[in-house]
Amino acid sequence: MNLKAPRGTRDILPPASEVWNKVESKIKEIYRQRNFWEIRTPLFEETDLFVRGVGGTTDIVEKEMYTFNDKGGRSITLRPEGTAPVVRSYIEHKLHGEPQPFKFYYFGPMFRYERPQAGRYRQHYQTGVEVIGGDTPLIDAEVISLGIDILKEFSIKGWVLHLNSIGCRECRPGYIEELKSYFKKETVCKECSQRIDRNPLRVLDCKSEECADLKERSPSIIDYLCPDCSLHFSQVQELLTSREISFTIDPTLVRGLDYYSRTAFEIKTRELGAQDTIIGGGRYDGLAEILGGPNAPGMGFGMGLDRFLLMLEKNSFANYKNTPLDIFLVTIGDENVQKESWKILNMVRKAGFSADMDLLVRSPKNQMKFANRIGTRFTVIIGEDELAKGVVQLKDMEKGTQNEVNIEELISNIEANYRGG
RNA sequence: GUGGGUGUAGCUCAGGUGGUUAGAGCGCAGGAUUGUGGCUCCUGAGGCCGUGGGUUCAAAUCCCAUCACUCACCCCA
Secondary structure (H helix, E strand, O other): OOOOOOOOOOOOOHHHHHHHHHHHHHHHHHHHHOOOEEOOOOOEEEHHHHHHHHOOOOHHHHHOOOEEEOOOOOEEEEOOOOHHHHHHHHHHOOHHHOOOOEEEEEEEEEEOOOOOEOOEOOEEEEEEEEEEOOOOHHHHHHHHHHHHHHHHHOOOOOEEEEEEEOOOOOOHHHHHHHHHHHHHHOOOOHHHHHHHHHOHHHHHHOOOHHHHHHHHHOOOHHHHOOHHHHHHHHHHHHHHHHOOOOOEEOOOOOOOOOOOEEEEEEEEEOOOOOOOEEEEEEEOOOHHHHOOOOOOOEEEEEEEHHHHHHHHHHOOOOOOOOOOEEEEEEEEOOHHHHHHHHHHHHHHHHOOOOEEEOOOOOOHHHHHHHHHHHOEEEEEEEEHHHHHHOEEEEEEOOOOOEEEEEHHHHHHHHHHHHHOO
16 A cells, blocks of 8 residues: 555544544533633635734744645645634624624644654644633733643643743834844854844744853843833733742743734643643734734634643553443344344444444354454344344343343343443 | 654564575454354465665665655744
8 A cells, every 4th residue: 555644644543533532522621611612714724814924934934834726826825823813713703893802712733844753743733722802911811721721630740831921012122122232242053143133032942052051141021021011921920820820931932923922821841752832822912903903912822632642641641442332232143133133233222322233244253252352341142042032142241141131121131230330 | 944763464573694485473354162252272364575776696685766654953732
């Protein structure tokens, strides 16, 4: 076979897909309990949405987008992230006319053309939230604590919350000027020397040793925040502290997307190798206007489900076993037996049990073997002799015991067996 | 986009310095037990040895290229 899933994509097969389902529904419960509502946006958008919304000098836009022309000549891009589409939708449907703020959540795949590695895929799955239509510190704290609640809900340990404020339109330009002139006086690595003009905040993100020392002594954004941003930032911290959420202030945390303002945060873990950010997000007060909408400040996060699932494995939460089948019907006989068994199958399914029967007309021995292999609690053995008497054999696969029961009493017998343990 | 490691059966892996029909364990299918699972024994199916080219009388094995997987950088979820 030479057909394979494309590079950086993968299939999620049965026992694992069951874990995904459980994880997703548990997260949904947490969202709903906090009055967040689901939004589903298209998997692809007009390319311009991301160029304007995410920022033309970001890595995502410069080299990671799946962009193509459709048959009508439109430039289309598979969504690389979730925030810009949600804000686009908010503007398009004039949701600022609804009671504010609007609290969204979403689940779904994102697409980025990158070299795959541990915890990084070209199609990866994210869940996230966006609170649009408010800029209070309460909203920031609500969003950040929600992310932490999810980790706690799944008993995940070993994470650290990194927190920063990158200012606003008023105070950031001044800081960026300071930063530029500081770095221009020093020797930086060759990548950073290009970054200084194009996207100076990114120099703070540099991990090379040449720049490490410079970063230590570089001017900190926190010292340049305007009074409003400074107050906002300290209020967010107070709210988090009041919920006993610990964090580290990280002035080098700038995040890759242009639309962020004020609060930026990431939740990292030590257990995932190099790709250690499991939740990342922040505030984006100017984004709606950049996209041609009203002034609608927002705050949100994205969480990498692939990485989250990897963490669950490390924390041995994910139990990769198939849930056992309640009932498997073993048929012994001709078409008539199969037809009657088919009816009994429907009966036990309607009673609420998970049930299946032999579909290959195998020997009784091999049917039993199959039932045992897939994990079955009870088998119901149906042969011509039994049908003639209106009974079936009910076998408990754990205890190995077997009883003859009337077909009419089969359901109540199984129920009694479950109750009796 | 850059660098390292790895590609043999469904899975995990053997196959010294090239040498006939490429092996094992597990799994899968069937049987021993003509209507009963787990243990045991027997049998069977399943491989373009990632792909393409080269060296050679001869390549899973040596060389080159390419693709994929993997780890890391960049960056992010």
